[in-house]
Amino acid sequence: MTSAVLVARPRERAAVRNISCSACTAREQSFCHVLAHAMNLPRVEVPRPVQEIRTVPARRFICRKPDFLTHVPIICRGWAMSGVLLSDGSRQILSFLLPGDFASPALLFDPRPNCFVEAITDVTYRAFRRGDLKDLIFADPDLAERLSRLWVDEKRRADETIVDLGRRPAAERIARLILGLVERLEPGALGSGRPVEVEFPLRQHHIADAIGLTPVHVSKLLTEFRRNGLIRLSERSLTILDTARFRAVAQLR
Amino acid sequence: MTSAVLVARPRERAAVRNISCSACTAREQSFCHVLAHAMNLPRVEVPRPVQEIRTVPARRFICRKPDFLTHVPIICRGWAMSGVLLSDGSRQILSFLLPGDFASPALLFDPRPNCFVEAITDVTYRAFRRGDLKDLIFADPDLAERLSRLWVDEKRRADETIVDLGRRPAAERIARLILGLVERLEPGALGSGRPVEVEFPLRQHHIADAIGLTPVHVSKLLTEFRRNGLIRLSERSLTILDTARFRAVAQLR
DNA sequence: CGGTGTCTTGAATACCATCAAGTCTTGTGG
DNA sequence: CCACAAGACTTGATGGTATTCAAGACACCG
Numbered sequence: 323m324t325s326a327v328l329v330a331r332p333r334e335r336a337a338v339r340n341i342s343c344s345a346c347t348a349r350e351q352s353f354c355h356v357l358a359h360a361m362n363l364p365r366v367e368v369p370r371p372v373q374e375i376r377t378v379p380a381r382r383f384i385c386r387k388p389d390f391l392t393h394v395p396i397i398c399r400g401w402a403m404s405g406v407l408l409s410d411g412s413r414q415i416l417s418f419l420l421p422g423d424f425a426s427p428a429l430l431f432d433p434r435p436n437c438f439v440e441a442i443t444d445v446t447y448r449a450f451r452r453g454d455l456k457d458l459i460f461a462d463p464d465l466a467e468r469l470s471r472l473w474v475d476e477k478r479r480a481d482e483t484i485v486d487l488g489r490r491p492a493a494e495r496i497a498r499l500i501l502g503l504v505e506r507l508e509p510g511a512l513g514s515g516r517p518v519e520v521e522f523p524l525r526q527h528h529i530a531d532a533i534g535l536t537p538v539h540v541s542k543l544l545t546e547f548r549r550n551g552l553i554r555l556s557e558r559s560l561t562i563l564d565t566a567r568f569r570a571v572a573q574l575r
Numbered sequence: 576m577t578s579a580v581l582v583a584r585p586r587e588r589a590a591v592r593n594i595s596c597s598a599c600t601a602r603e604q605s606f607c608h609v610l611a612h613a614m615n616l617p618r619v620e621v622p623r624p625v626q627e628i629r630t631v632p633a634r635r636f637i638c639r640k641p642d643f644l645t646h647v648p649i650i651c652r653g654w655a656m657s658g659v660l661l662s663d664g665s666r667q668i669l670s671f672l673l674p675g676d677f678a679s680p681a682l683l684f685d686p687r688p689n690c691f692v693e694a695i696t697d698v699t700y701r702a703f704r705r706g707d708l709k710d711l712i713f714a715d716p717d718l719a720e721r722l723s724r725l726w727v728d729e730k731r732r733a734d735e736t737i738v739d740l741g742r743r744p745a746a747e748r749i750a751r752l753i754l755g756l757v758e759r760l761e762p763g764a765l766g767s768g769r770p771v772e773v774e775f776p777l778r779q780h781h782i783a784d785a786i787g788l789t790p791v792h793v794s795k796l797l798t799e800f801r802r803n804g805l806i807r808l809s810e811r812s813l814t815i816l817d818t819a820r821f822r823a824v825a826q827l828r
Numbered sequence: 829c830g831g832t833g834t835c836t837t838g839a840a841t842a843c844c845a846t847c848a849a850g851t852c853t854t855g856t857g858g
Numbered sequence: 859c860c861a862c863a864a865g866a867c868t869t870g871a872t873g874g875t876a877t878t879c880a881a882g883a884c885a886c887c888g
Binding site for chain 2: 406408409412413414416427428430431436437456460461463464466467469470471473474476477478480481483484485487488489490531532533534573
């Protein structure tokens with residue numbers, strides 16, 4: 323809840339804004355990077371009210387189905403997720419959001435979200451005014467094209483998920499989800515063949531809801547992975563111990 | 576194989592081109608429509624070599640994983656599908672393509688497809704030179720934005736599929752797939768509450784591969800739908816007999 | 829008229845879900 | 859700081875949904 327305090331104090335918010343952008347963990351290929359580049363800025367330091375910094379604690383919603391959003395949120399720090407709730411109470415997570423990601427690209431065009439976005443850890447995000455951001459993007463053909471590429475990438479990731487859910491057994495799905503996240507967090511680290519350790523704030527029910535399984539089954543498969551010496555996972559920290567064998571479980575070449 | 580003949584005869588190809596565009600069945604909101612509008616043309620009648628008309632018979636590939644495509648295909652007539660093949664021989668269909676659809680939006684940026692595209696019926700498509708089409712699109716902010724909206728729409732459909740595969744039982748998935756196709760083919764027709772009949776060239780294995788089931792199980796559930804008087808399906812023709820009850824099976828409000 | 833593709837139906841099986849009980853951790857208010 | 863409640867994880871027993879296997883009917887095509 324430190325964030326709420328910061329929002330209430332202009333001087334500190336400014337400080338945080340600088341910190342968050344200079345120490346930004348967003349990946350090179352993220353939306354933030356593309357946008358900052360296009361605006362000839364070191365990062366996306368734009369005056370209000372074009373953007374605003376906001377912070378929410380873990381487990382709080384950033385937006386929900388019935389909301390009407392005048393601003394488009396982009397994650398600066400922490401983990402979030404987008405997903406939908408079904409009438410029977412079950413949940414499907416559509417994607418995990420890391421720094422640099424749009425909360426939902428659709429929000430650029432429609433103030434009504436078609437999925438919820440929820441913070442997993444404490445999350446800091448920037449909220450851009452929709453109209454300003456849209457004008458900015460489409461006025462510049464180069465920027466529009468680079469962003470379209472990012473969306474095509476997102477579509478590709480969604481297609482991978484469809485394949486996982488439609489045609490892969492449970493163990494494979496879990497391994498692929500984990501490897502995909504590790505690759506996003508530490509690009510290329512899996513190639514070395516040496517163990518890779520990352521922060522991993524997901525609960526087992528997050529994994530379950532992302533790949534269409536129950537938490538119970540996820541637990542059983544994770545303990546099996548551990549027994550086989552493939553991974554270590556505890557205290558919000560994940561280590562891929564045997565990258566080669568774990569990739570084999572995931573059916574990755 | 577009539578198409579090969581047509582391609583070899585300039586006069587006939589021109590005739591076919593006019594026929595296909597004036598009698599185009601692409602929906603209002605399709606890419607073709609948006610593009611034609613932007614170019615101030617009745618339809619997308621653009622001289623070669625910017626575009627070319629091609630035709631393939633049913634069950635033939637339009638493109639495959641290892642191909643290198645200099646042109647971007649857009650479906651003019653017939654049904655096609657995009658999907659991926661897995662190492663164990665199974666297949667996941669990612670989407671069914673109807674007139675007006677990009678074979679794969681990713682092809683606008685990358686000559687190497689990340690999925691195959693296969694004709695289901697005989698298919699006629701236009702192949703636009705990638706560079707020309709891209710320049711055309713991104714030079715016009717309005718066009719770029721309208722296309723981005725279409726991609727966001729596609730992403731939304733992919734997300735729906737993820738929810739279906741992750742959290743819905745088999746009967747619900749089949750019903751939703753069918754209703755989604757009918758809605759694309761005859762927008763609004765389901766609202767009337769009266770029976771709706773459409774051409775339906777899909778085989779049961781297409782349905783199975785699209786929603787992560789086996790053809791055997793699809794067969795069993797379809798015969799159950801028939802027994803319950805929900806649908807009629809034979810001779811490549813589908814009728815939704817009881818739209819209200821069938822929508823209930825699909826869990827649609 | 830054999831071959832291939834499609835669909836149907838029944839029986840056996842496998843995978844994952846559900847149910848249930850218990851441990852451990854985390855958070856909270858007294 | 860402790861007591862209590864809630865959440866997270868584990869493990870075993872049981873059950874259901876969908877798969878696999880198999881056999882046969884039917885249509886279409888060369």
